[in-house]
Amino acid sequence: MPVTELYRPETLHEGLGEPFFDRVEPAAFxxxxxxxxxxxxxARVGLDALSDAEWIEHLGRFSPLPGGLAHPLALRYHGHQFRVYNSDLGDGRGFLFAQLRDAKDGRLLDLGTKGSGQTPWSRRGDGRLTLKGGVREILATEMLEALGVDTSKTFSLIETGEALMRGDEPSPTRSSVLVRLSHSHIRIGTFQRLAFHDDAAAIERLLDHVCRYYFPAIADLPAPERALAFLEEVTARVARLGAGYMASGFVHGVLNSDNINVTGESFDYGPWRFAPVYDPTFTAAYFDESGLYAFGRQPGALGWNLSRLAECLIPLIGLKTAEKVLATFPTRIQQEFRAALLNRLGLASAGEEADAALAKAFVDFLTMTQAPFERTFFDWRGGLASAGRAKHSPSAAHYEAEAFTPLHAALAEHQPAPTARLDHPYFQRSAPCTMLIDEVEALWAAIAERDDWTPLYAKIAAIDEMRSAYE
Incomplete structure (x- = not known):
């Protein structure tokens, strides 16, 4: 098999032992x-030299990668789904297929699947993924990565030739199997399952594993200090994730505790959407009737999930200590939002007070005017250095309104960052790359109606240009 010298396989998850997973067989498509x-x-993990036939063999039929896991592992976890605890969860249509190292920074990475067949946790599900679901996951992960949000990467999508029946898509619909590359598939729900079974020894074993392989800087601390440092680290990472969602106008749609991993990386995309304007009530999932996971309620949802993780660690750190860590989350996410906003605008920090004023003015402006979300970031990349370009924008009338005055004053306090890259071809375009629902549906329609993948690949190329501009 033509792996490159950068390929570094691992089998570390197996070391946790049988109570954490079930060995399963992939579906025969x-x-x-x-x-x-x-x-x-x-290329980052040494698999870029595979031919298409070899790629399909390993990422469609799931023949083991050399030196990797001999059998796929369906991971066990529980979780709160829309605030209701579910003890009948686990990998129901996916598994951990392989682990390897990132050649750039040595991080441990997982190759996990979606739509790879039934497992002991499938319940009444068929273990499959619709092709549309796979296409939507490509678009979500590519767009979020380009916008600087820590996300799983869609590694592979293979159409598998089955007709699936679904209630939320015209059926029968086409099938697929997806492979995602992710830093970790260990979830808050993984800890919840062990707490549910009152298995303190397993919690400590999992904590030791997570710290050793994902947070090595705290791995050698004594147990109580290590548990505290772990909760602090996860809190910081989840705050960064939530801020990234808010600065990108992204609505995940299903922020259940089994969809939050301990490395703070966004993953598992179902009914996601990007908000066209700044609307805290904007929801992604048609079944989220109460707006629990609406755009503006995402920070609170993430904080609630962190509380569920803290509950699992109370025997190690105590209630008061856990509450003290959780109390830092609102401040952390505000700080991270300011940093994400500056990054998206290509502006250097002007100090805590000025940065806070900019964040407030920006959100106030978007809220009052309902100016297009992504367009506003695009027009004001580099702050007032882009005033001439913004003057000719379709949103120019918004910028001439009184509501823009506080934002103009806040922008005046900030200088372009060295990373602003205003000369990049992306910022010479007439319009930003966006990913609104009508665009997503149009891309899918070309595939569904004509089997035309050209618009999708063109969109991925456009996102790639945006990523290189923001990188």
Whole structure:
């Protein structure tokens, strides 16, 4: 198999032992049509030299990678789903297929699947993924990565030739199997399952594993201090994730505790959407009737999930200590939002007070005017250095309104950052790259109606240009 010298396989999750997973077999699909392979990230893990046939063999039929896991592992976890505890969860249509190292920074990475067949946790599900679901996950992960949000990467999408029945898509619909590259698939719900079974020894074993392989700087601390440092680290990372969502206008849609991993990386995309304007009530999931996971309620949802993780650690750190850490979350996410906002605008920090004023003025302006979300970031990349370009924007009338005055004053306090890259071709475009629901549906319609993948690949190329501009 032509792996490159950068390929470094691992089998570390197996070391946790049988109570943490079930060994499973992948589904046998009637056909395999490679629709997407992420060459950029394949190069980072030494798999870019695979031929398409070899790629399908390993990422569609799931023949083990050399030196990797001999059998796929369906991971066990519980979780709160829309605030209701579910003890009948686990990998129901996916598994951990392989672990390897990132050649750039040595991080441990997982290759996990979606739509790879039934497992002991499938319940009444067929263990499959619709092709539309796979296409939507490509678009979500590519866009979020370009916008600087820590996200899983869609590594592979293969159409598998089955007709699936679904209640939320015209059926029968086409099937696929997806592979995601992610820093970790250990979730808050992984800890919840062990707490549910009152298995303190397993919690300590999991904590030791997580710290050793994902947070090595705290791995050698004594147990209570290590548990505290772990909760602090996860809190900081989840705050960064939530701030990234808010600065990108992204609505995940299903922020259940089984969808929050301990490395603070966004993953598992279902009914996601990008908000066209700044609307705290904007929801992604048609079934989220109460707006629990609406755009503006995402920080609170993430904080609530962190509380569930803290509950699992109370025997190690105590209630008061856990509450003290959780109390830092609102401040952390505000700080991270300011940093994310500056990053998106390509501005250097002007100090805590000025940065806070900019964040407030920006949100107030978007809220009052309902100016297009992504367009506003695009027009004011580099702050007032882009005033001439913004003057000719379709949103120019918004910028001439009284509501813009406080934002103009706040922008005047900030200088372009060295990373602003205003000369990049992306910022010479007439419009930003966006990912609104009508665009997503149009991309899918070309595939569904004509089997035309050209618009999708063109969109991925446009996102890639945006990523290089923001990188």
């Amino acid at each position: 009637p056909e395999h049509r490679l629709r997407y392979r992420n060459q950029r990230w394949a």
